[in-house]
Every structure is written in C-alpha cells, then in structure tokens.
Amino acid sequence: MTKHETELKQSWMEAFNAVTALYSILKSNSMSLRVKQVVYRADEAECLPIDFIIDIETKAKRTVGQRFYDMFLRAVYNENLELLSETLREALGRTFLEYGLGPDGAYRRLYYKNKNDQVRSYMKGQNGNFRADDEPIGA
Numbered sequence: 001m002t003k004h005e006t007e008l009k010q011s012w013m014e015a016f017n018a019v020t021a022l023y024s025i026l027k028s029n030s031m032s033l034r035v036k037q038v039v040y041r042a043d044e045a046e047c048l049p050i051d052f053i054i055d056i057e058t059k060a061k062r063t064v065g066q067r068f069y070d071m072f073l074r075a076v077y078n079e080n081l082e083l084l085s086e087t088l089r090e091a092l093g094r095t096f097l098e099y100g101l102g103p104d105g106a107y108r109r110l111y112y113k114n115k116n117d118q119v120r121s122y123m124k125g126q127n128g129n130f131r132a133d134d135e136p137i138g139a
Contacts, residue, residue, distance in 0.1 A: 009090055015102045016093030017081075022111055023056050024076050047107050055101060063095040064088060 026033075026049045033053070038045045061069040068088055075083045096102055103111045 012090045012093030012097065013086075014093070015097045016089045018103050018111070019056060019093075019096045019101055020076055020081060022107075022114060023053065024079065025114055026053055027076065047110055049110060052101070052107050052110055055099070055107075056096075059095050059099055059101065060092055063091055 029049075033050050035050060036048065057069075057073075060072050064072065071084060072088070072092070075081050081089070100106050
C-alpha cells in the first residue's frame with residue numbers, strides 16, 4: 001500500500017468518524033429535528049439538522065445497500081461503530097467526502113454550532129455559570 005493510499009484511507013475514516021459523530025448527536029436530540037420555514041440568502045437555504053440527517057441516510061443507503069444500511073443505523077443507535085467493518089466505514093467516509101457532508105462541506109455551520117454548544121455546556125459544568133468575560137481556567 002502506497003503512502004497516498006494510506007492517506008486516502010485515513011481521510012475517509014476521519015470523514016466517517018466526524019459525520020457519524022454529528023449524525024448521532026442530531027439523531028439523539030429530537031428537538032433538532034423540527035422543520036422551520038426556509039430562509040434564502042444569496043440563493044442558498046440554511047442547512048438544518050433534518051437536512052443533514054436525511055442526506056446521511058440517503059447517501060449511506062445508496063452506497064452500501066439495504067442490509068448494510070440497517071447495520072449502519074443499528075451501530076449508530078447502539079453507539080458502537082466498531083461493529084462495522086473497516087471497508088464499510090471507508091466506503092461511507094469516501095461517499096461523505098464526495099458529497100461534501102464533512103466538517104468542511106455544506107454543513108460546516110452545523111458542525112461548528114454543535115461543537116460550540118458542547119464547549120459551552122462543558123464550561124457551564126466547570127464553574128456553574130458561563131459568561132463571555134470569564135477568565136480561562138488556570139489563568
């Protein structure tokens with residue numbers, strides 16, 4: 001296996017891990033699945049969590065077929081993605097990258113919004129209250 005092939009497989013696995021992490025967070029939070037009226041800005045619509053979930057499910061089903069799609073859904077639901085074979089995870093990661101579903105794609109705002117929400121909830125757990133003017137811990 002060449003260095004280039006190794007790097008490709010690593011990028012596919014990273015894409016798979018990032019996409020499934022956001023997918024499982026959104027899937028477990030039923031409040032994020034609300035449908036809102038779309039707002040167009042510069043001929044683009046805002047990316048909503050429900051759009052991301054539908055994109056992931058349709059792309060996964062098209063890529064791997066019904067049987068492996070069911071396995072994928074069960075593995076995400078049980079939070080045990082190691083049950084899926086490496087080949088299956090690589091194929092899904094490649095598909096997610098091709099369609100721009102990763103952190104650098106069309107849903108990048110959704111990734112960063114959820115990441116910031118996690119940081120905020122962590123900070124609230126550290127000192128009880130979180131304000132923008134709080135000093136960093138250890139400063």
